[in-house]
Amino acid sequence: MPHRFSKLASGTMDSFIMSLVDVAARPGMISFSTGLPDNSLFDVEGLAAASAEVLREMRGDALQYDSATGYVPLRKRIAARCRKELGFDAGYEDVIMTNGSQECFDLLARMFLDPGDCMAVENPGYLGAIQSFSAYGPELLGVDVGPEGVDTGMLSEAVGSGAKLFYSIPNHQNPSGNSYSERVRSEVAGIVRGSGCLLIEDDAYGELGYSGRAGRTMKSMAPEDTVLTGSFSKTIAPGMRIGWMVVPEWMRAQAGKSLEAMSLQSGTLCQKIVDRFLEEHDYDLYLGRLRRAYSEKKDFFLDAMEDELPDCMGWNDPKGGMFVWLTSPAGSDAMRIFDAALERKLVVMPGKPFHVRGGGNTLRLNFATPSEDQIRVGMKALGDACRDVLGKRGDASRALLPPPL
Numbered sequence: 001m002p003h004r005f006s007k008l009a010s011g012t013m014d015s016f017i018m019s020l021v022d023v024a025a026r027p028g029m030i031s032f033s034t035g036l037p038d039n040s041l042f043d044v045e046g047l048a049a050a051s052a053e054v055l056r057e058m059r060g061d062a063l064q065y066d067s068a069t070g071y072v073p074l075r076k077r078i079a080a081r082c083r084k085e086l087g088f089d090a091g092y093e094d095v096i097m098t099n100g101s102q103e104c105f106d107l108l109a110r111m112f113l114d115p116g117d118c119m120a121v122e123n124p125g126y127l128g129a130i131q132s133f134s135a136y137g138p139e140l141l142g143v144d145v146g147p148e149g150v151d152t153g154m155l156s157e158a159v160g161s162g163a164k165l166f167y168s169i170p171n172h173q174n175p176s177g178n179s180y181s182e183r184v185r186s187e188v189a190g191i192v193r194g195s196g197c198l199l200i201e202d203d204a205y206g207e208l209g210y211s212g213r214a215g216r217t218m219k220s221m222a223p224e225d226t227v228l229t230g231s232f233s234k235t236i237a238p239g240m241r242i243g244w245m246v247v248p249e250w251m252r253a254q255a256g257k258s259l260e261a262m263s264l265q266s267g268t269l270c271q272k273i274v275d276r277f278l279e280e281h282d283y284d285l286y287l288g289r290l291r292r293a294y295s296e297k298k299d300f301f302l303d304a305m306e307d308e309l310p311d312c313m314g315w316n317d318p319k320g321g322m323f324v325w326l327t328s329p330a331g332s333d334a335m336r337i338f339d340a341a342l343e344r345k346l347v348v349m350p351g352k353p354f355h356v357r358g359g360g361n362t363l364r365l366n367f368a369t370p371s372e373d374q375i376r377v378g379m380k381a382l383g384d385a386c387r388d389v390l391g392k393r394g395d396a397s398r399a400l401l402p403p404p405l
């Protein structure tokens with residue numbers, strides 16, 4: 001008798017992203033595809049010093065089991081930042097530490113979704129989170145997002161038809177790089193307030209706005225109906241796997257219980273190291289350096305796009321985060337550009353897998369990971385790939401295109 005996976009496990013979506021991580025790692029490949037931060041910006045020395053101090057001073061306690069919901073001093077630090085920078089009141093008891101913010105999505109799905117329940121997701125939206133939700137068998141209602149943020153009419157409809165969750169990335173979205181306007185933020189908060197639909201506000205890139213935060217948090221406008229998820233992956237180091245969620249008081253006990261059932265606790269050694277690192281470094285100064293570095297890199301990348309890509313391609317100018325959203329002419333197939341780029345040893349990320357519907361003429365480009373040399377060479381390859389696929393359309397005017405998402 002063969003072994004059989006559960007229906008829910010078999011229903012989990014494939015992750016195109018992770019398959020590209022392997023392709024991008026092949027020798028000679030240049031990658032604009034994944035969401036990895038720039039290695040050279042990790043503060044290796046600072047983290048090495050913090051690790052040594054934690055182990056020397058705390059000895060065995062540094063390595064022991066800890067509270068299921070995480071290391072209290074770090075939770076206090078995160079709660080203080082919520083009060084100071086994110087505009088809402090939170091105590092450490094509201095901050096639940098997880099193994100990366102990815103674990104929050106699994107935890108929230110586990111807590112709120114039964115197979116067949118509806119949930120709203122952005123279209124396009126972050127594939128990694130949607131994959132995580134998909135493992136619980138929900139019906140996904142795609143709500144379009146554009147340069148101003150989510151279409152609030154569509155969101156109202158989804159909430160009206162019973163969506164239990166809405167997963168949203170209001171700041172420098174993955175994949176499009178765009179942020180919600182203030183109007184959209186307050187409309188979303190108004191829609192979810194008291195509706196029975198829980199808003200998951202993913203703040204993974206919130207601290208990476210090049211001139212500060214992109215807007216107010218929706219958690220500050222609808223605190224009882226919102227869980228804000230955060231992460232040190234894009235700011236300090238993804239390998240440490242430190243994420244968290246800030247929950248309303250009514251959710252605390254269930255979240256602690258569900259987390260304990262899932263993983264007992266998250267990795268508190270890394271939390272202790274990061275807490276020590278933050279004690280010894282001014283986080284705002286540190287973030288300032290990071291934001292400047294990414295902003296300069298983004299400018300370099302956009303200049304290369306301007307030089308190398310045919311006029312028929314359109315793109316945005318993100319104000320933070322790590323991604324540029326590229327659009328080929330309506331009706332063209334960006335998957336073919338992906339294939340043609342791959343032949344030239346460049347990996348880009350097609351936009352279609354981020355969509356519940358549409359998006360066949362879109363691509364996501366990460367400007368954070370490649371070096372300047374790689375950007376120069378890779379962009380030339382991308383330009384050639386576009387011209388190869390689009391032929392004469394490569395000469396059409398960019399002005400004829402609709403604005404990119």
Ligand SMILES: Cc1ncc(COP(=O)(O)O)c(C=O)c1O
Nearest residue numbers: 035100101102174204231233243
């Ligand atoms: C929007 C967004 N949210 C969450 C994550 C997950 O990050 P982590 O689990 O490393 O905190 C990512 C990773 O790329 C992301 O892009």
